[in-house]
Amino acid sequence: MMDRTQHQQEVQAFLQRHISNKAWDLTLPVGSGHETYFAQCGDQTYFVKIGVQIARYQALAAMGLTPQVLAAGRLADGESILVQAYVAGKNPSRREYRLHLTQFAAAIRQLHHNTALQKLLPQAPSDLYAAAGLEALSRLEQKWARWRAQVPQAAEFVDHSLGDLRQKIADFQGAGLVASHNDICNANWLVSTDGKVYLIDLESMSLDDPALDVGATLWWYYPPQLRESFLEEAGYPPDAAFQERMQVRMAMHCLHILLPREQSFDVFDPDDFTQSLADFRAVLAGEENPQGYED
Structure with a gap:
């Protein structure tokens, strides 16, 4: 069975290397999609996605159509990891x-x-x-x-x-x-x-x-x-x-x-x-x- 928190420890380590070496609080968004996290450190919040096409997000971020990409890379098993700025907002009515x-x-x-x-x-x-x-x-x-x-x-x-x-x-x-x-x-x-x-x-x-x-x-x-x-x-x-x-x-x-x-x-x-x-x-x-x- 797939584990929606499979890479949680590696995500912690990636954030500490690339964003801040302090402790991170990771929470899963509501839903049934792929492995993603809200990552919080102090008063800063980010959004983390696993297993995505990084270049697409970078291209749309450059256009201003998706939130800014702050860090990206690969985990030990080859899965991609992407860290985006958290946008305060909501899905449109x-x-x-x-x-x-x-x-x-x-x-x-x-x-x-x-x-x-x-x-x-x-x-x-x-x-x-x-x-x-x-x-x-x-x-x-x-x-x-x-x-x-x-x-x-x-x-x-x-x-x-x-x-x-x-x-x-x-x-x-x-x-x-x-x-x-x-x-x-x-x-x-x-x-x-x-x-x-x-x-x-x-x-x-x-x-x-x-x-x-x-x-x-x-x-x-x-x-x-x-x-x-x-x-x-x-x-x-x-x-x-x-x-x-x-x-x-x-x-x-x-x-x-x-x-x-x-x-x-x-x-x-x-x-x-x-x-x-x-x-x-x-x-x-x-x-x-x-x-x-x-x-």
């Missing part, structure tokens, strides 16, 4: 998404089109939206196959839906992959106490269709009347083709996040799975977020 619309859109635009960041990501075999979508769908189908037998009551619906999505993706036109975050929910944004927005958790990044990040942001957090303004700020057209790609990629994302991540501490609950498909069903049907757009 729906109201804060509306309040900071221009900042969120500008951050996505800056992220997507940073050429230095694009070079750090694994190169895609094709720049076509259809090819990227089909590759992502194949990964999703493989992930679904690992859990399908535990939820027979939903299997036929999900299988049929994935087949429909495959047909739609095959009809995608155009090309232009970007540096996509790929998990751009409110849990992966921070709004600081002075109103600055930061992206965190960059492990899912890849070169992909911009419709994934933009579609998730719009469908989850922005009512229809604000979407054209967001698209204009983010630099994307409000045309039918982009709308179709956003819907399809968002549907895939809704299923993807219900299935446990590899090498994580996620738990799969078959009893809740059918009910948890509400977002997946809504996106497929062309409906709005069932939770609405108010806090």
Whole structure:
């Protein structure tokens, strides 16, 4: 069984070598993700991540899109370690998404089109939206196959839906992959106490269709009347083709996040799975977020 505190003693030693040789208090953030810590020494607090792609964080920190990187290196087993400045703030509410619309859109635009960041990501075999979508769908189908037998009551619906999505993706036109975050929910944004927005958790990044990040942001957090303004700020057209790609990629994302991540501490609950498909069903049907757009 994986241990979420596996490297705790080495983290202590790394912090003492690179930040301060005093004693450190390490606490785990709430959640089920990879091994991470809040590290406190006196009145100073830092954030420590294990097993991440250091260069991505350094690139986004240089852009001002993620908190400053203070130290980075390798632990004895080869796992990476990254120490970031702690940002006093919180994950954004729906109201804060509306309040900071221009900042969120500008951050996505800056992220997507940073050429230095694009070079750090694994190169895609094709720049076509259809090819990227089909590759992502194949990964999703493989992930679904690992859990399908535990939820027979939903299997036929999900299988049929994935087949429909495959047909739609095959009809995608155009090309232009970007540096996509790929998990751009409110849990992966921070709004600081002075109103600055930061992206965190960059492990899912890849070169992909911009419709994934933009579609998730719009469908989850922005009512229809604000979407054209967001698209204009983010630099994307409000045309039918982009709308179709956003819907399809968002549907895939809704299923993807219900299935446990590899090498994580996620738990799969078959009893809740059918009910948890509400977002997946809504996106497929062309409906709005069932939770609405108010806090």
